Amino acid sequence: MTDMPADFSQLPVLFDAHPSLPRRAARARITMLLCAGAARCRLMLHDGTLKVGNAEGPMDGWDIALRGDASVWGDHWRRMPPPDAADIFGMSRHGRMVIEGNFLPLMRHLQVIKDILALPRGQA
Amino acid sequence: MSAKFDPILGRYLRLDIGGRAHRIYVEEAGSGLPLLCLHTAGADARQYRGLMLDEAITSRFRVIAFDMPWHGKSSPPEGYQDEEYRLSTQAYVDTILAVCDGLELERPAVQGCSIGGRIVLQLAADHPDRFSALIGAQGAAWQAPWYHTDWLHRPDVHGGEVCAGLISGLIAPGGPEADRHETLWHYMQGGPGIFKGDLWFYRVDGDLRETIARIDTSRCPLWLLTGEYDFSCRPADTLATARAIAGCEAVVMERLGHFPMSENYAQFTAYLHPVLEQIAVNTPDPSAL
Numbered sequence: 125m126t127d128m129p130a131d132f133s134q135l136p137v138l139f140d141a142h143p144s145l146p147r148r149a150a151r152a153r154i155t156m157l158l159c160a161g162a163a164r165c166r167l168m169l170h171d172g173t174l175k176v177g178n179a180e181g182p183m184d185g186w187d188i189a190l191r192g193d194a195s196v197w198g199d200h201w202r203r204m205p206p207p208d209a210a211d212i213f214g215m216s217r218h219g220r221m222v223i224e225g226n227f228l229p230l231m232r233h234l235q236v237i238k239d240i241l242a243l244p245r246g247q248a
Numbered sequence: 249m250s251a252k253f254d255p256i257l258g259r260y261l262r263l264d265i266g267g268r269a270h271r272i273y274v275e276e277a278g279s280g281l282p283l284l285c286l287h288t289a290g291a292d293a294r295q296y297r298g299l300m301l302d303e304a305i306t307s308r309f310r311v312i313a314f315d316m317p318w319h320g321k322s323s324p325p326e327g328y329q330d331e332e333y334r335l336s337t338q339a340y341v342d343t344i345l346a347v348c349d350g351l352e353l354e355r356p357a358v359q360g361c362s363i364g365g366r367i368v369l370q371l372a373a374d375h376p377d378r379f380s381a382l383i384g385a386q387g388a389a390w391q392a393p394w395y396h397t398d399w400l401h402r403p404d405v406h407g408g409e410v411c412a413g414l415i416s417g418l419i420a421p422g423g424p425e426a427d428r429h430e431t432l433w434h435y436m437q438g439g440p441g442i443f444k445g446d447l448w449f450y451r452v453d454g455d456l457r458e459t460i461a462r463i464d465t466s467r468c469p470l471w472l473l474t475g476e477y478d479f480s481c482r483p484a485d486t487l488a489t490a491r492a493i494a495g496c497e498a499v500v501m502e503r504l505g506h507f508p509m510s511e512n513y514a515q516f517t518a519y520l521h522p523v524l525e526q527i528a529v530n531t532p533d534p535s536a537l
Contacts, residue, residue: 204422207477211417214479217394229407234413235432245421 131197131244132158132165132176138243139174147171149235154229156237157189160197167240169233174240188225190241196220203246212238256300256490258321263350265317266342273321274314274351278306281380281531282356282523284348285313286364288386288507289335289450290411290443291434292320295361298513304521308528314347318442331427333445336453341374348378349528357522357527359383362506363450363479368470369489373459374467381527383471383520386478386506389456389492390484392421397451408436411443418506420477422516431510457492465495469530471523472496475504514524 139145150172157179158167164179166186178184192215199209208218215221223230230237249259258275275293277300285296293313300311307520315322318333329440344367348356357380360368365387372382395414401407412435419428437442470493474486483500489497501508 160334207420207479209259210477211479213414214417214477217479217482227399228404231410231413232400234410235416236417238413 125188132199134159134247135243136174136176136191138247141238142243145174145236145240149174149233149240152233152236153231154188154233154237157186157191157225157229158214158241159189160189163194169237169240186225188223188227188230190220190221190223196231200242201244201247205245212241222238249375254297255306256297256302260321261314261347261350264340265346267343267401268325270317270325272314272317272322272347272350274312274347275300276310276312277301278309278311280308280310281528282351282353283309283311284344284353284356284358285311285378285509286344286360286367287313287316287319288362288364289446290319290415291431292316292437294320295431295507297508298509298516299440299520301304302513302517304517305524309357309524312351312353316446320440323503324439333439333442335363335446335449337367337370337449338527340449341370344371345375345378355380355531357383357524359385359532360387361385361509362387363446363454365472366450366454366456366480369460369463369477370454372465372468372470373456373462376458376464379468380531381469381471381524384472384486385473385508386481386486387472388474388476388481388489389460391481391485393451394480402442407440408438409442411435411438411448415506418447418478418480419511420475420503420505422503423512427511427513431507434510436501450477459488460493461474463493463496465493469527471498472498473501473508473519473523474498475501475508477503477505480506 139224152169154169156167165179166179168175256277261272261274264365287295292315296313318324365384368384412432472486472490474483490496
């Protein structure tokens with residue numbers, strides 16, 4: 125089993141501390157596979173709650189995967205991210221991230237998901 | 249805070265475009281050389297409020313911005329319910345020229361952003377004598393697509409929210425939060441399928457890589473300005489276009505993205521003011537003639 129990336133594990137705490145996010149995500153149901161190099165986890169956003177789980181169990185499915193090196197997530201979370209790491213689609217456009225899977229739940233809740241994935245920005 | 253009006257005048261202009269009657273919403277501020285501003289795809293003329301409130305500009309320029317047909321307060325033409333909106337290169341040029349004629353603008357300068365930054369290249373190629381100067385922000389002759397436009401208009405995804413969610417990544421981080429969110433609000437308010445219809449020009453009908461060979465900047469000067477955080481019209485796209493046009497000046501703007509005039513106007517002025525200064529110095533004021 126791969127250890128859960130530390131930064132991803134902070135997402136639920138940061139999510140719960142942000143008063144508008146549970147409201148904005150109240151109708152979202154999406155499971156994302158987040159990869160930072162070899163480390164991976166599943167981020168589950170269901171009905172206004174956010175949980176992080178392992179991704180190595182049998183039949184641990186997901187809707188959409190975001191795969192990048194640890195460095196691109198680190199850059200994404202810098203207080204002033206560089207132009208090639210400021211947005212998930214920008215990271216894809218610059219060849220630093222692969223986004224694949226079922227895009228429908230992502231596009232239905234795109235902004236709140238982007239905001240969740242950027243929560244660690246400037247926390248370091 | 250006491251109530252006060254912004255020094256901006258908004259009116260409706262009735263005119264024909266492509267043989268159809270339209271009622272176009274036009275805002276303006278200032279006096280002097282006319283500076284016609286073209287908004288981005290899926291948005292409206294509110295993006296130019298910063299320019300219209302900038303006395304350094306309005307003291308020398310008559311800043312004019314209009315909502316394209318189907319956008320903002322310019323309702324679609326009669327019969328719209330039976331057609332799909334698609335912006336073509338020709339329709340876009342016809343609209344700009346019709347507004348210039350309707351307002352009786354004598355060789356205005358034009359500043360456009362995104363699709364507006366692209367269309368100024370067409371104006372430079374085909375109508376250089378009708379304009380005193382052209383500025384394309386986030387403009388390039390062509391750039392590769394980075395998402396499928398079908399996501400912008402489908403019944404199972406909220407159109408306004410997905411339009412804003414997609415373009416939010418094109419705004420540079422670190423700018424004023426209020427301006428970022430107002431820029432997004434403009435996208436949330438677009439009509440169904442309108443952003444997608446604008447992108448028909450951007451993605452299908454508006455490949456200007458051959459057109460730019462006809463541009464003669466000695467007849468009409470041309471500037472291209474692109475934000476470093478724009479991954480849609482990337483700095484490399486703009487610089488490649490500028491290299492193909494003799495005499496075209498290109499600048500990559502720091503800490504700005506795809507919406508420089510609305511996402512962080514104060515930062516934009518560092519790049520816009522010097523260009524407008526050159527235009528003001530080199531262009532006679534029509535009111536002084």
